[in-house]
Amino acid sequence: MSDPRRDGLQPTPHIAAPLSRREMLVRGGGGFGALALAHLLGNSQALGASPQKGESNALLGGASYTIPSRVKSCIFLFMEGGPSHIDTFDPKPMLNKLAGKPLPPSFKPVITPMGEAGSPLLASQRKWKQHGKSGLWVSNWLPHLAECVDDIAVIRSCWSNGLNHVGGVCQMNTGSILAGRPSLGSWVSYGLGSENQNLPGYVVLLDNPGSVVAGGPRNWGAGFMPATYQGTRLGAASEVIPNLATPKQISAERQRDKVEFLHRLNARHADQRQDQTELDARIRAYELAFRMQAEAPEAVDLTRESEETKTLYGLDRKETKVFGQNCLLARRLVERGVRFVQLYHGAGSKWDAHAGIEQNHSGLCEGMDQPVAALLKDLKRRGLLDETLVIWGGEFGRTPMSEQGDGRDHNPYGFTMWMAGGGIQGGRTIGATDEVGLHAIEDRLHVHDLHASILALMGVDHTKLVFLHKGRPERATLNEGIVSEKLLAS
Secondary structure (H helix, E strand, O other), rough: OOOOOOOOOOOOOOHHHHHHHHHHHHHHHHHHHHHHHHHHHHOHHHHHHOOOOOOHHHOOOOOOOOOOOOOOOEEEEOOOOOOHHHHHOOOHHHHHOOOOOOOOOOOEEEEOOOOOOOEEEEEEEEOEEEEEOOEEEEOOOOOHHHHHHHHEEEEEEEEOOOOOOHHHHHHHHHHHOOOOOOHHHHHHHHHHOOOOOOOEEEEEEEEEOOOOOOHHHHHHHOOOOOOOHOOOEEEOOHHHHOOOOOOOOHHHHHHHHHHHHHHHHHHHHOOOOOOOHHHHHHHHHHHHHHHHHHHHHHHHHHOOOOOOHHHHOOOOOOHHHHHHHHHHHHHHHHOOOOOOOEEEEEOOOOOOOOOOOOHHHHHHHHHHHHHHHHHHHHHOOOHHHHHEEEEEEEOEEEEEEEEEEOEEEEEEOEEEEEEEEEEOOOOOEEEEEOOOOOOEEEEEEEEEHHHHHHHHOOOOOOOOOOOOEEOOEEEOOOOOOOOOOHOOOO
């Protein structure tokens, strides 16, 4: 007997029996359920969709990973290169007494990247004064921030594993000194979604767009998560979002048709490449870009601000104009629902004062101090500080030992960061370093602890916020980290 498939013929199709009215109703009802299911899946993060305002992450099984919080946004002010804590927020009188002498053997020795751990101790040239009702110590390098100390919690006991810039910046952003993990901003976007679907949920601003942050874009990348959670880097204030404006001769309808056509082409291509999340991110980027054309130009238009506000941020001074514009832009973005904004000051490791720390830090502090203080004051007077977490710090601090005579080497063993805003009780210090500022010795907070605390302040339990990667449950803190109860205490 011949086989019709082997002979190139099609077999006779099977003719189904007619449906009864009861069967038709049963199947029809199931179809309506499928329509509802398709809608739910289309908005599910399990399939890569971003959660909307107030939504939980469907992949994580409901909102069990969220905790009560009033914080809606985070602004991370990253001083790239490593600012000297012992010259800014952590005075060490003993350092000046021992200046010119080698580190006493009573202090635990360290490994320094430049191999000058045995160099003489370098005195701090700063003048220190207590400020505010709280009496926090701040050096004369930061007169504007000194006015804000009652809103700031200074953490003097941070430590990390990154001995050099690439590893240190990577760990402060992703929790690991090795590349490949999602950034903190990506975890926040993944867990909390966006407050504004017409703007990116995670934005990165550099004070010098021509410079490269140590380690590059991986510091705001999504790692093994879908690429849609990565940070969106915006440009200089003169052209914050390049190529955003639609040419005058292109109508909104035509632009919409172009985006829909690109979406169909990309979706057809993506159907055969389900594991390539970059393409899905590009599809979403086109859609977001179209929506941004309506809202983003207004969001980044600093000309709408009053002259008083511009002067507050230092836009009228050459030294403070660039970072002042970025700080003002950060306020406008969180005001419009952007969840996570990261500002790099000294992009290209400019804070890396291996030599000439006086000249290096004097200029950088002058360019940063007024804009950051203005950001805190502006958020506060607009009623936004209670719902915005502001973080300041670098990848590590500087050593008390000298390098090249008048500089300081990298110090990941003990350094300072500070936080202000929602959930933070200001006007206090947490933790301490030793008498010369080399090691964190009291209430030590590793990067994983910092990240766990930041997530807790934003309303996320870091132990329950999970992303399944190759069958393994991954967490923002590499399954480590302890929330600082002192930092969260009000």
